[in-house]
Amino acid sequence: MKNSGKKKLSTEPYKGVRDFYPEDMFIQNYIANTMREVVEKYGYAEYSSSILEPAELYEGKTSEEIVNEQTYTFTDRGDRRVTLRPEMTPSVARLVAARKRELAFPLRWYSVPNVFRYERPQRGRLREHWQLNCDIFGVAGIEAEIEIISLAANIMRALGAKDTEYEIRINNRKSLNKLLNEFSVSEEQKKEFLRLLDKRDKIENFDEKAKDILGSEISLDFDIDAETKNIIEELKARNVKNVVFSPTLVRGFDYYTGTVFEVFDLAPGNNRSLFGGGRYDNLLDIFGMENIPAVGFGMGDVTIKDFLETHALLPEYAPNTDLYIATVGPEHIADAQELADKLREQGINVAVNMLDKKIGDQIKTAAKQAIPFLIAVGEDEAKTKNYIIKNLNSGKEIKTKEEEIADKIWSENV
Numbered sequence: 001m002k003n004s005g006k007k008k009l010s011t012e013p014y015k016g017v018r019d020f021y022p023e024d025m026f027i028q029n030y031i032a033n034t035m036r037e038v039v040e041k042y043g044y045a046e047y048s049s050s051i052l053e054p055a056e057l058y059e060g061k062t063s064e065e066i067v068n069e070q071t072y073t074f075t076d077r078g079d080r081r082v083t084l085r086p087e088m089t090p091s092v093a094r095l096v097a098a099r100k101r102e103l104a105f106p107l108r109w110y111s112v113p114n115v116f117r118y119e120r121p122q123r124g125r126l127r128e129h130w131q132l133n134c135d136i137f138g139v140a141g142i143e144a145e146i147e148i149i150s151l152a153a154n155i156m157r158a159l160g161a162k163d164t165e166y167e168i169r170i171n172n173r174k175s176l177n178k179l180l181n182e183f184s185v186s187e188e189q190k191k192e193f194l195r196l197l198d199k200r201d202k203i204e205n206f207d208e209k210a211k212d213i214l215g216s217e218i219s220l221d222f223d224i225d226a227e228t229k230n231i232i233e234e235l236k237a238r239n240v241k242n243v244v245f246s247p248t249l250v251r252g253f254d255y256y257t258g259t260v261f262e263v264f265d266l267a268p269g270n271n272r273s274l275f276g277g278g279r280y281d282n283l284l285d286i287f288g289m290e291n292i293p294a295v296g297f298g299m300g301d302v303t304i305k306d307f308l309e310t311h312a313l314l315p316e317y318a319p320n321t322d323l324y325i326a327t328v329g330p331e332h333i334a335d336a337q338e339l340a341d342k343l344r345e346q347g348i349n350v351a352v353n354m355l356d357k358k359i360g361d362q363i364k365t366a367a368k369q370a371i372p373f374l375i376a377v378g379e380d381e382a383k384t385k386n387y388i389i390k391n392l393n394s395g396k397e398i399k400t401k402e403e404e405i406a407d408k409i410w411s412e413n414v
C-alpha cells in the first residue's frame with residue numbers, strides 16, 4: 001500500500017511508555033513472577049480491577065501533586081470524568097470497602113497493575129509502570145509493619161540482592177505530626193510542609209521554604225519513637241537487619257497515618273529510592289465507612305529493573321520455545337508438523353519451519369531467537385524416525401529415536 005505524500009507514522013511508543021519485545025517481556029515476567037512467588041509464600045491472595053476509575057476517587061485524599069499534575073483524566077461520552085489509575089491504593093480500598101462485611105480479616109492481598117502518571121520521563125520515572133501492591137488490612141499493631149517490611153526484604157533477596165546493597169529507611173508520620181503541632185499552622189500548611197519535606201533532596205533552599213510555611217525554623221533531628229524502635233528490633237530478630245531510622249522520610253501521599261518506609265539502593269551509580277509504602281488507617285473514610293487499619297507498599301518494575309542492572313542481577317534471556325524443527329525441503333513440512341504435535345503433547349514447546357528456506361538460514365533463524373535445540377526433518381528422518389538433536393548453544397549433536405526426543409530435551413542431555 002502506498003502512502004504517497006502523507007506524513008509517515010512514527011514507530012516510537014507514546015512518550016514515557018515502553019514497548020516490550022520478547023527479551024523485555026522475559027525480564028518483566030521474571031520480576032513479576034519472583035514477586036508473586038514471595039508474596040504467595042506469605043499467604044497473599046491476588047486481586048485486580050480496571051485501569052479506569054472515576055476521577056473523584058483520587059480527589060479526596062491522596063496526593064495533590066498526583067491529582068493536579070500527574071493524572072490522565074478525561075470525560076467519557078456519558079460526561080463522566082474518568083482517570084487512568086495513578087496508583088492502586090484507592091482502588092484496593094474501594095474493593096475492601098465494597099465487601100467489608102463479607103471479607104475475613106486480616107486480609108492479605110496483592111496485585112501487579114500497570115499505573116499511569118503524567119511525569120517528566122527520566123531514569124526511574126516513566127508515564128506507565130507496573131507496580132506490585134501488597135497490603136494487609138485489619139491489623140492495628142506493628143505485626144503488620146513487621147510482616148510487610150520483611151516480605152519486601154525477602155522479595156529483594158529472591159531477586160538476588162544482598163542485604164548490604166540496599167537499605168530500608170523508616171519513619172513514623174505521627175512523629176512528624178507531633179512536631180508540626182508545635183507550630184501554630186493550619187492542617188493545610190502541615191500538608192504543604194510534608195510535601196515540601198518529601199521533595200527535600202530535589203529542591204534548593206529547603207530551610208527557607210519550610211520557614212515560609214511554618215513561620216519559624218524547624219529542626220528535624222528528633223528522636224526515634226517507641227513504635228519505630230520496636231519495629232526495627234523485631235525485624236532484626238527476623239533477620240532483616242538493614243533497616244534504619246530516617247527522621248526526614250515522609251512519602252508523598254496524604255493518606256499515610258503512621259509508619260512510612262522506603263527502600264534505597266546503596267550503589268553509588270544508582271543511589272535512589274526503589275520502592276516504598278506505609279500505614280494508612282483512615283482511607284475507608286472516603287467511602288463513608290468505618291475505618292480499617294492497613295499497611296502496604298508499592299514496588300515498581302522500572303526502579304527494580306534499574307537495581308538489577310546496576311548490581312548485575314538480570315537473568316539472561318531464554319525463550320519459552322524449546323525446539324525448532326527445520327525442514328530439508330518444503331515437502332517435509334507436513335512430517336515436521338506431525339512430529340511437532342507429538343512432542344507438544346509431551347510438553348515440549350515447538351516451532352516449525354513453514355518456508356522454503358535453506359537449512360542454514362533456518363538454523364540462523366532459530367539461533368537468533370535463542371531457541372536452544374533444533375531438529376532437521378528430511379527424507380531419512382521421515383522414513384527412519386531417527387533424528388539428530390542439535391544443541392544450538394554448544395553445537396553438540398546427538399542421534400536419537402523419536403520416543404526419546406522429549407526426554408533428551410527435558411534433561412538437556414544433548
Ligand code: HAM
Nearest residue numbers: 087089124125126129274275276277296297298300302
Ligand atoms: P509510590 O511511592 O508513589 O507509592 O509508588 C510506589 C513505587 O512505584 C515507587 O517507589 C516506584 O518504585 C514506583 N513508581 C512510582 N511512580 C513511578 C514512575 N513514574 N515511574 C516508574 N516507577 C514509579 C504508591 O503508589 C503507594 N500507593 C504505595 C502503597 C501501597 N502504599 C501502601 N500500599
